[in-house]
Amino acid sequence: MVVVGAGITGLAAAHELITAEPNLxxxxxxxxxxxxGKILTTEFAGRMVDEGADQFLVRQPEMAQLCREVGLEDRLVTPQALGASLLVDGELRRFPPGLMLGVPTDIDGLAASNLVSDAAIAHLRETPNRQPTPLDPNDDPSVAELVRRELGDEVLDRLIGPLLGGVHAGDTERLSVRCAAPQIAAAAAAPEGLLAGAQAQVAAAAGRAPAPVFNGLVGGTSAAVQALVAELGHRLFLQTPVHQVRIDAAVGEQASGTQAHPVVVEHQGGITRARGVVMAAPTGPAATALAETAPTASELLAAIGYTSVVLVTFAFAESSVGHQLDGTGFxxxxxxxKLLKACSWLSRKFSHLSDGGVIARASAGSRLAPGAIDLPDDELSQQLLDELTPVMKITEAPTEVRITRWHQGLPQFDPGHLDRVAAIRRSVADAGPITIAGAGLEGLGLPTCVRQGRAAAAELHSRLQEKPR
Ligand SMILES: Cc1cc2nc3c(=O)[nH]c(=O)nc-3n(C[C@H](O)[C@H](O)[C@H](O)COP(=O)(O)OP(=O)(O)OC[C@H]3O[C@@H](n4cnc5c(N)ncnc54)[C@H](O)[C@@H]3O)c2cc1C
Incomplete structure (x- = not known):
């Protein structure tokens, strides 16, 4: 079996195959x-600090479960539940309690937060008196369209936009609610409408034992990659781009009863024949590799856009930051x-990063500002520092600065995305023993990647088990 791509999706797929059949x-x-892939942890200011993903949802348990399976149970940690803020007119205002992916379920709390106007609060309080329009099961509006219609402009601009647009570095006007925010889509399908649906979800969760929202890993997210790579051993080949995945029709036809390897994987340095392939590369390279074999999938994959983001991580002496950093960031x-889109106070967020001064990770660039990544290093770090200085009350220069550019780092999910993913999967399945998974398909969060990788591997494995070998 060949897995293309050793990001978390491909590594999870390989883990699934090895676990299912150790001799495979x-x-x-x-x-x-x-x-x-997009997971990278390196040493910074004497600590192991992530350059990409640094936490993963617990509600979707697949990533935490994978960590446990590869012996990292003791390294799982919960980020401090300190809450975050929004920077409005140069001032940090705390997000209120009771947000469900930005949907306010506690209107009194929102009113006290000073994040939206009195008119917006009055509009929300009136919501139960308006005729609800539950989300149709066949409809996939943009996040902006749905939220504006159900909750008004300010909830979009001040809550859901920053939170969801931030995670995806996207444009909520062009972001599929079903793919990017399935929880919001589920709440919006409630007969009473989005607000009541979200309130019901939050009330149901309140009845359960309190659970952390996120997990991180001591040593950084790369600890999971290292454990999975160690498990793979000599089965991992780096610097080996795959150019094409073809089905050898002749072998396919005479395969019955023989040890068939009908898939031909053309890569740098040669050809590998495989019984089956899990494609776990980003959608662009996947489109190229599948152009001949699954042209419909290839065309749809090629149309999925990505956007670039850049992170600048600063280390400061504790004494040179005047703000009390009473949260995980803003x-x-x-x-x-202007340029700064968000800032994560990593040394506050994770207690294992707290010793040795402040670490703040600033981010810039999105689908709406794709040029941020092209700014020269000096300009980038200086402008971000200039923007952070009044907010964090910084009095001295940073002791260390690290710039991480993620070119084409985040896939963009336009409305209707999941229907196109279903068509991609059909086209790939029709082509032969190939399955496909990855951030560009069903969602970019680590648990979703792990789920997809494992499911793609399990599906391929069972398909091949059914055939005589
Ligand atoms: C800055 C940033 C912060 C993030 N923060 C979080 C977070 O806090 N929490 C969270 O859950 N998610 C986060 N994410 C998202 C998450 O990290 C990614 O969605 C996920 O890691 C993608 O995994 P993947 O394996 O699908 O793809 P990738 O990581 O892109 O892996 C694909 C692999 O395929 C390889 N490849 C490419 N072309 C070929 C080819 N032709 N042949 C063979 N191999 C090829 C690449 O080298 C790469 O290793 C973040 C992402 C970014 C960029």
Whole structure:
């Protein structure tokens, strides 16, 4: 079996195959010189600090479960539940309690937060008196369209936009609610409408034992990659980009009863024949590799856009930051963004990063500001520092600065995305023993990637088990 791509999706797929059948010959091919894809942890200011993903949802348990399976149970940690703020007119205002992906379920709390106007609060209080329009099961509006219609402009601009637009570096006007925010889509399908649906979800959760929202890993998210790579051993081949995945029709036809390897994987340095392939590369390279074999899938994959983001991580002496950093960081609403889009106070967020001064990770760039990544290093770090200085009351220069550019780092999910993903999967399945998974398909969060990778591997494995070998 060949897995293309050693990001978390491909590594999870390989883990699934190895676990299902320990003697199965599995080969993982990746174009880069390291495994992990968008996951990278490096040393910074004396600590292991993530350059990409640093936490994952617990409600979707697949990533935490995978960590446990590879022996990282003791390294799972919960980020401090300190809450975050929004930067409005140069001032940090705390997000209120009771947000469900930004949907306010506690209107009194929202009123006290000073984040939206009295008129917006009055509009929300009137919501139960308006005729609800539950989300049709066949409808996939943009996040902006749905939220504006159900909850008004200010909830979009001050709550859901910064939170969801931030995670996706996207444009909520062009962001599929079903793919990017399935919880909001589920709440919006409630007969009483989005607000009541979200309130019911939050009330149901309140009845359960309190559970952390996120987990992180001591040593950084790369600890999971390292454990999965160690499990793979000599089965991982780096600097081996896959150019094409073809079905050898002749072998396919005479395969019955023989040890068939009908898939031909053309990669740098040669050809590998496989019984089946899990494609776990980003959608662009996947489109190229499948152009001949699954042209419909290839065309749809090629149309999925990505956006670039850049992170600048600063270390400061504790004494040079005047703000008390009473949270995990802050976001900037779209209408107030100059360059800085968000800042995560990593040394506050994770207690294992707290010793040795402040670490603040600033981010810039989105679908609405795609040029941020192209700014020269000096300009980028200086402008972000200039924007952070009055907010965090910084009095001295940073002791360390690190710039991480993620070119084409985040897939963008336009409305209707999941229907196109279903068509991609059909086209790939029709082509032969190939399955496909990854952030660009069903969602970019680590648990979703792990779920997809494992499901793609399990599906391929069971399909091949059914056939005579
Ligand atoms: C800055 C940033 C912060 C993030 N923060 C979070 C977070 O806090 N929590 C969270 O849950 N998610 C977060 N994410 C999202 C998450 O990290 C990614 O969605 C996820 O890691 C993607 O995994 P993947 O394996 O699907 O794709 P990738 O990580 O992109 O892996 C794909 C792999 O395929 C390889 N490849 C490419 N072309 C070829 C080819 N032709 N042949 C072979 N191999 C190829 C690449 O080298 C790469 O290793 C963040 C993402 C970014 C960029």
């Amino acid at each position: 010959e599995v080969v993982v091919l990746d174009a880069a010189s390291r495994a992990g 976001l900037v609403p779209q209408d107030q963004i």
